[in-house]
Amino acid sequence: MTGTADMRRHLGAPEDAAGSGGTGRDLAALPKAHLHLHFTGSMRPQTLWELAAERRIRLPRSLTDDVALQVEPTHRGWFRFQRQYDAARAVVDSEQAMRRLIREAAEDDAAEGSGRLELQVDPTSYAPHVGGLTPAIEIVLDEAEATENETGVSIGIIIAASRTRHPLDARTLARLAARHADRAPGRVVGFGLSNDERRGDTRDFAAAFRIAKDAGLLSVPHGGELLGPDHVREVVDSLAPDRLGHGVRAAQDPWLLEQIVEQGIGLEVCPASNASLGVFQEATDVPLRTLVESGALIALSADDPLLFNSRLLDQYETARAIGFTDEELAHLAASSIRLSSAPEEVRTRLLDGVQGWLRTPPEPAG
Structure with a gap:
């Protein structure tokens, strides 16, 4: 396996940077990429409440109390999560609402130092409101392009x-993704598979992923x-992922984790999500240190901040609470940038910014 020092060299970050190993630098100023964020789940609570009020939709109390979701990792727990997600999605019933979510997601990312956002959307749920699957994804792409120009956040779209x-249905979406793979900026960059991992047979979705891969799209299914x-291994074998949504359970099998590292498969790790869904008791229990020390390439992500009450910046704060130094946090940020499908000029600019962040002296204690 690759050691931490080897990972640093791989990421191209300076090992002797000024202030290396210090703490206290502003994490919002650290350039990073956000690679695992769901469309509806990116919504601001205030936006949810405003849209619901306009539509006279009564939301579940759990979506109005501004408290993070907490369920057990059971079918009943997942059902509760999905019910809340569906309730939130019900307010996104127009082109205007769809555009607002994209714009606000990018604005929130920009405020947290994210220079690259890869937003995951299943257009199926929004298609009835805007005239079909193709109009739904074209609205998303059009707004992503406009928002990128306004905010400076590079945006790619993942169809899931x-x-x-x-x-x-997955093959239909894969063909839709493939038809929009050559549009830039704001183009479709990947194809994913989401929802309850216990549903469906992973192998049955392999044909859809071949369609996407043949079009040059990233394979970014959820798993682990x-x-x-065992499920991680099945996803790896069947869907040939470039990145795994989550993948944290691979830490339980050293041999599997070694294979993931050797194949260069990135892991989109979402500590707050894992804790909210009961996979781990606390976000700080996520085996981030084990994954990093194995040499795995990590992209910290927020998943569904609307429900988990925890955004991208909070995931870096969690890593800091685990004991990651500023140098290690910079390596995590650089890893997320390298795992992204951002244009080369964007990647270079963001990676230069990471090194510049490390050269900035940390804030004095107190």
Whole structure:
């Protein structure tokens, strides 16, 4: 396995940077990429409440009390999570609402130092409101382009299928993604598979992922959150991922983790999400140190901040609470940038910014 020092060299970050190993630098000023964020789950609570009020939709109390979701990793727990997600999604019933979510997601990322956002969307739920799947994704892409120009945050779109629907639906979405793979900026950059990992047979979705891969799209399925190493292995073998959504359960199998490292598969690690869904008791219990020391390439991400009450910056704060130094946090940020599909000029600019962040002296204690 690759050691931490080797990972540092791989990421190209200076090992002798000024203030290396110190703490206290402003994490919002650290350039980073956000690679695992769901469309509805990115919504600001205030936006949810405003849209619901305009539509006279009564939200569940759990979506109005501004408290992070907490469930057990059971079918009942997932059902509660999905019910809340569906309730939030019900307010996104127009082109205007869809555009607002994209714009605000990018604005929030920009405020937290994210220079690259790869937003995951399943257009199926929004299509009935805007005239079909193609109009739905074209609205997303059009607003992503406009928002990128306004905010300076580079944006890529990931189209995701759901495990709860038939694999033929996934092929339809994969073809839709492939047709929009050559549009830039704001183009479709990847194809994912989300929802309850315990639903469906992973192998049945392989054909959809081949369509996407043949079009040059990244394979970015979920795997290894609710289910353990055997499920991770199945996703790796069947869907040939470039990145795994979550993947944290691979830490339970050293041999599997070594294979993931050797294949260069990135892990989109979402500590707050894992804790809210009961995979770990606390966000600080996520085996981030084990994953990093194995040489795995990590992209810290927020997943669904609307429900988990924890945004991208909070994930870096969690890593700091675990004991990661500023130098190690910079390596995590650089890893997220390298795992992204951002244009080369964006990657270079952000990576230069990471090194500049390290050269800045940390804030004095107190």
